[in-house]
Amino acid sequence: MDEERDGSRPQTVLLALLGAYVLGRDVRVATAGVLELLRRAEVSEQAARSTLSRMARRGLLERTRRGREVYLGLTPLAERVLTDGGERMWHTGPVNDGWDGTWTLLSYSLPDSWTRQRHALRARLVWAGFGSLRGGLWLAAGPVDVAAVVDGLEAAAHLSVFTATALPPTDVDALVRDAWDLTVPAGDYERFVRRWSDPVRAPADPLARQVLLEADWLRAIRHDPRLPVGHLPASWPAPAAHALFLRRHGEVAPEAARVAAEILRSVPAGVS
Known part of the structure; x- marks a missing residue:
């Protein structure tokens, strides 16, 4: 993705x-x-x-x-890629309101020549909600099935994974600000809302409209680490964007399915 x-x-x-x-x-x-x-x-x-x-x-x-x-x-x-994307789109949701207070901590050290493998690993980690603390040390909120995240990657054999909790004097809000650039997912959600708030701007064809809507939503959630709500900005745009996505999808899906059956x-x- x-x-x-x-x-x-x-x-x-x-x-x-x-x-x-x-x-x-x-x-x-x-x-x-x-x-x-x-x-x-x-x-x-x-x-x-x-x-x-x-x-x-x-x-x-x-x-x-x-x-x-x-x-x-x-x-x-x-099938694995699309199943994972569908899970994020329809079941996981963009807001982590059931956090149990734990973190998944992951570290790795790869050979300098493994540029491609390092890029592939980092892309998987970002999709799974990890943020980079420093160097090869990454953090995600709550439990993460890391074995599934890195399945098939050469780098999988070079990881160490732990469950952790933050203890005093850790400033968790500062840790979140350091590990994740929240302006990226916030900007993605805001662009989604701007584009889809006005249905006149969407394609007239219902199937094209549905597919572009879902593609834009995948783009919006791609870099969202689903951090606990208590550590997000008060004006976090994800809930409003999610509600808009569900509303627009409900409006177009029946007619889109009819067109899909035709073509x-x-x-x-x-x-x-």
Whole structure:
């Protein structure tokens, strides 16, 4: 999920589409329908085809030809990515109001030459809500299943993980300010509210509107560490943004599903 920060980027939009209409349905969808959806979302055909190729190379899409039509299916990696994103979108919520007072403390030390592995690890940690205290020492509020977060990474063997509590004279508010730059997620939520408060600014096509809405929401929550409410600014914009997302989604989802049924031709995933 650590892709471009613009929620309308082709890959973010495509991931939102696949999460909404392919994940969990055991189907493959025709490429032509996917390209049509991306066109309605104002993604050029060149950018759309380039995105499909890139996602296939990255192991996120499987392509199957039936006659003259090519169908797209999800790989196990894509299913894990989309399931994780869906959990954050629909179940976890953007506000941590049930914090038990504990922290997950993680440290690592990687070889200097492991630039790619270090970037991949940090992207996973940020998505899981970790903030950097210093060097290779990271912190997240509450329990985190770190084994699941780093599954498949080479760096996983170089981690040490602990459950911790803050003791006096620790200033937890200062610790939070040092470990997380909250202006980033706050800005993402504020941009989401500005864009979606006025429905006239959204695409007229309901399917494109739904997919762009979900893509923008994934962008908004991507860098939110879900800190305890007691350690957040009083004017934290996440609750209002979340309420707006749910309202706009409820307004568009039924009509979007009707359009999806018209343009997204599908076959069972096991058919070749």
